[in-house]
Amino acid sequence: MKKSTFLGSAVSVLLLFSVISYSKALIQQQNPKPNQQAAQVPAQTSIDTVVTTDAGTLTASTERPREVTPTAAPIEEKAIASETYTATAYSLHGRTATGVAPAMGMIAADPRVLPLGSRVRIDAGSYSGEYIVTDTGGAVKGHRIDIWRPTTRDAMRFGRRAVKLTVLELGGKRRNTARRPRTVSVSPASSAAPATAKPQKN
Structure with a gap:
């Protein structure tokens, strides 16, 4: 059996x-x-x-x-657990710390906590979505972020609130912003001292 x-x-x-x-x-x-x-x-x-x-x-x-044919494995995002941050909004124009003009989807953060270039997801009601850290600020220290808004009215409407922030991808170190030394170009006419002929006494 x-x-x-x-x-x-x-x-x-x-x-x-x-x-x-x-x-x-x-x-x-x-x-x-x-x-x-x-x-x-x-x-x-x-x-x-x-x-x-x-x-x-x-x-x-x-x-x-x-024979085994390799298959492309899907790339998985390793998200860090969400943390609570204090969020405010700002509406300044000009250039960010990374040198680009501010636009929707950009935030300012402390580069020691969230390095420039980091990609994050923010849960903040109608302001929820993915953002990129492109700016820093004097008052933005620790677990504080500043969300860029196109108008001052939008920034005031946002106010100050606690948000859930999930890091999707950490950015690199802050880029080297050292300025080159200024060079002055001198034209040949201005570089030569004007020669004045002194009359010779006979």
Whole structure:
């Protein structure tokens, strides 16, 4: 009884492997075009163990290489747990700390907490969304942020409130903002001292 149960399970395992290999062959025939990314990456090989039955015993034998086509894994965003920040709004025009003109979707933050270039998600009612840290401020220290708004009226309407902030991607270090030394271009006419001829006494 045990021998027939064992033999039956061995046969069912063999049938399962044959069905899987047949379905793979059928899928490959239906989709003859290989993935373009798979064509660029060299194929890797792995080892399949072929199971054979010999006189009622289950043995593993004959290893044969099988090509494995790599699949592109989806990129996952590793979000840091959301924290509570104190948010205000501002409406200044000019240039931000990163050198770009302010626009919707930009915030000012303490670069020691949220480096410039960081991408964050803010939960603040109708102001919720993804923002990029592009500016700093003298009063923006620690867990405080300043959301840029196009008008002073919008900034006043926002007021001061507690918001949930989730870091999606930390930015790099603050870029080097050292200025080049000023160079003065001198024209040849102005560089030469005017030569005045003194009359010689005879």
